Amino acid sequence: MVPVTRLRGKLKLYWSLIKSLQTGLLLLTGLAGFMSTRCPLTNWQTLLGLTGSLFLAISGSTILNMWYDRDIDAKMARTAGRPLPSGRVGPGEALRLGLTLAVLGVGWAVALDPLYGLIVFAGLFFDVVVYTIWLKRRTPWAIVWGGVSGGMPALAGRALGTGQIEWVGLALALAVLFWIPTHIMTFSLRYAGDYRRAGVPTFPAVYGFRFTHITIAVSSLLAALMMAVAAYGVGLTWGYLRLIMVLSAGLLLLAINSLVQPSERINFGLFKYASLYMLSAMLLLFFV
Amino acid sequence: MKEMSPLDRFLLLITGILAGYQIAIGIEGAAPPAVWAYTVGFGALLLAGVLLLIFGFELLGSPFTIVVSTLIPLALSLGLVWEYLPGWRTAYLLFAVLGFALVGLARMAVPGRPATLALAIVHGVAGLLIFGLPLLLSVRGEAPAGFALVGVGGALIGVGGLLLSFLKMGRPLLPQKTILTVLPLLLLLTTSAFVAGFAVVQ
Numbered sequence: 435m436v437p438v439t440r441l442r443g444k445l446k447l448y449w450s451l452i453k454s455l456q457t458g459l460l461l462l463t464g465l466a467g468f469m470s471t472r473c474p475l476t477n478w479q480t481l482l483g484l485t486g487s488l489f490l491a492i493s494g495s496t497i498l499n500m501w502y503d504r505d506i507d508a509k510m511a512r513t514a515g516r517p518l519p520s521g522r523v524g525p526g527e528a529l530r531l532g533l534t535l536a537v538l539g540v541g542w543a544v545a546l547d548p549l550y551g552l553i554v555f556a557g558l559f560f561d562v563v564v565y566t567i568w569l570k571r572r573t574p575w576a577i578v579w580g581g582v583s584g585g586m587p588a589l590a591g592r593a594l595g596t597g598q599i600e601w602v603g604l605a606l607a608l609a610v611l612f613w614i615p616t617h618i619m620t621f622s623l624r625y626a627g628d629y630r631r632a633g634v635p636t637f638p639a640v641y642g643f644r645f646t647h648i649t650i651a652v653s654s655l656l657a658a659l660m661m662a663v664a665a666y667g668v669g670l671t672w673g674y675l676r677l678i679m680v681l682s683a684g685l686l687l688l689a690i691n692s693l694v695q696p697s698e699r700i701n702f703g704l705f706k707y708a709s710l711y712m713l714s715a716m717l718l719l720f721f722v
Numbered sequence: 723m724k725e726m727s728p729l730d731r732f733l734l735l736i737t738g739i740l741a742g743y744q745i746a747i748g749i750e751g752a753a754p755p756a757v758w759a760y761t762v763g764f765g766a767l768l769l770a771g772v773l774l775l776i777f778g779f780e781l782l783g784s785p786f787t788i789v790v791s792t793l794i795p796l797a798l799s800l801g802l803v804w805e806y807l808p809g810w811r812t813a814y815l816l817f818a819v820l821g822f823a824l825v826g827l828a829r830m831a832v833p834g835r836p837a838t839l840a841l842a843i844v845h846g847v848a849g850l851l852i853f854g855l856p857l858l859l860s861v862r863g864e865a866p867a868g869f870a871l872v873g874v875g876g877a878l879i880g881v882g883g884l885l886l887s888f889l890k891m892g893r894p895l896l897p898q899k900t901i902l903t904v905l906p907l908l909l910l911l912t913t914s915a916f917v918a919g920f921a922v923v924q
Contacts, residue, residue, distance in 0.1 A: 491771055547899065671746075672748070673745065673746040673748045674745055674746050676745050676748070676761045677745045677746045679743055679761075680761065680764075680765035680768055680769070681768075682741075682768045683769070684766065684768075684773070687769070688773075699777070699780075703773070703776045703777050706776050707772070707776055709771070710772065710776075
C-alpha cells in the first residue's frame with residue numbers, strides 16, 4: 435500500500451511540473467491543426483501518435499524550463515511553491531524526467547513523420563534553448579520566441595495532416611504567436627513586482643505599463659486577424675467564421691478597454707478571456 | 723454585490739453556447755444584412771454571458787456594458803425589420819445607428835437622467851419591435867406559430883432591461899440581490915426563446 439501511495443504522490447508532483455492547463459491548451463492547438471486538415475477520425479493510430487508525442491514533447495519542454503528557471507521561481511511568491519523551488523523534487527530528478535519525456539516525445543514524433551518530428555523538435559528547441567536559456571533573462575522580447583515555439587504544435591499538427599508546411603498551418607501558428615504576448619503580458623502586468631524581484635526583464639518593467647497595454651492591443655488584433663485567415667483557409671463555413679469574428683471582437687474589446695481604462699481587474703479578465711478565446715477557436719477548428 | 727454561484731455560471735455558460743450556436747447556424751433564407759444584424763445581436767448576448775462569467779455581476783455597473791448591451795435589442799430588431807418590414811429598412815437602419823450613437827454619447831457626455839432617457843427611448847422602440855412583430859406575424863399566419871417565441875424572448879429581455887435600468891437609476895423595482903439572482907436565468911430563457919423562435923423559420 436505504501437509504494438502505491440508514494441507513486442501516487444510522485445505522479446501528483448510530476449503533474450504539477452508539466453503545467454497541465456498550459457500543456458493541454460498547446461496540445462489542443464496541435465490536435466486542431468491536425469483535425470483541420472480533415473483527416474478521417476478513424477485513423478486513430480495517427481491521432482494517438484500525435485496526442486502522445488505532442489503531450490510528451492510539450493511536457494518535457496515545460497519540465498526543462500522549470501528545471502532551468504528554478505532559481506527565479508524561488509524568488510517569486512507566485513511560483514515559490516512549485517515542486518522544484520520548494521524542494522519537493524530535486525533538480526537532477528526533474529532534469530532526467532524532462533529529458534526523458536522530451537526525447538520520447540520527439541522520437542515518437544520523428545517515427546510518426548520526419549517533417550512533423552522536425553517541427554516538434556524546433557518547438558522544443560525554441561522554447562527551452564532560445565527562449566528560456568538564452569533570451570528570457572536578457573530581453574523582454576524573448577516572448578517573441580516563446581510565441582514562435584507556442585505556434586509550433588499547431589503547425590506540426592497541420593503538417594502531419596497535409597504532409598507539408600503550407601500557408602494555413604503558418605497562419606495558425608502566427609495566430610498562436612500573436613496571441614502569446616496577450617497571454618504572457620497580461621500575466622506580467624499582474625505579477626510585475628514578482629518579475630522585478632526575480633530580475634526577469636518584462637515589458638512592464640522595461641517599457642512601462644502604457645506601452646505594454648498598447649502592445650497587448652496590437653498583438654490581440656493581429657491574433658484575431660490571423661485566426662480569421664486560418665479559419666478561412668481551413669474552410670470553415672460562414673456561420674463559424676462569423677462566430678470566430680464575434681469571439682475575436684470580444685478579445686479586441688477587452689484589449690482596447692484595458693488600454694483606455696487600465697485596471698488590474700480588466701487586465702486579469704483579458705488574460706482569462708484570451709485563454710478562453712484560444713480554447714474556443716481551436717475547438718471550432720477541431721470539430722467543425 | 724452578489725457573488726456569482728456555480729449555478730449562475732452554468733446558466734451563463736449555456737446562454738453563451740446557445741447564442742454561439744445561433745450565430746454559427748445563421749438564419750436560413752435571411753438576407754445577408756439581416757444575418758449580420760442577428761450576428762451582432764446574438765454576439766452581444768454571447769459576449770454578455772462570457773464576460774459576466776469572467777468579471778461577475780460588477781460588470782453590470784460599467785457604462786461600457788450598458789452601451790454595448792444596447793446592441794442586443796437594436797441589432798435583433800434591425801434583423802427583424804430587414805426581413806419582415808422591407809419598406810422600413812432604411813429608416814430603421816438610420817434609427818439603429820443614430821440610437822446606438824446617442825446612447826453611447828449620452829452615457830459619456832451627459833450621464834444621469836438624459837443618458838437614461840436616451841437609453842429608455844432606444845430600448846423601448848427596439849424592445850417593442852422584437853416583442854410585437856413576431857407575435858403579429860404569427861397571429862396573422864405570415865410566420866409559423868412558433869415564431870412568436872422570438873416575441874417572448876423580446877418580452878423577457880425587456881423585463882431584464884427594465885429591472886437593470888431602474889436599478890441603475892437608484893429606484894430598483896426589486897431588491898438588487900433578487901434581480902441578480904434571476905438575471906442569469908432570464909438571460910438563458912431569453913436566448914432559448916430567440917433560438918427556438920428562429921428555429922421554426924429555418
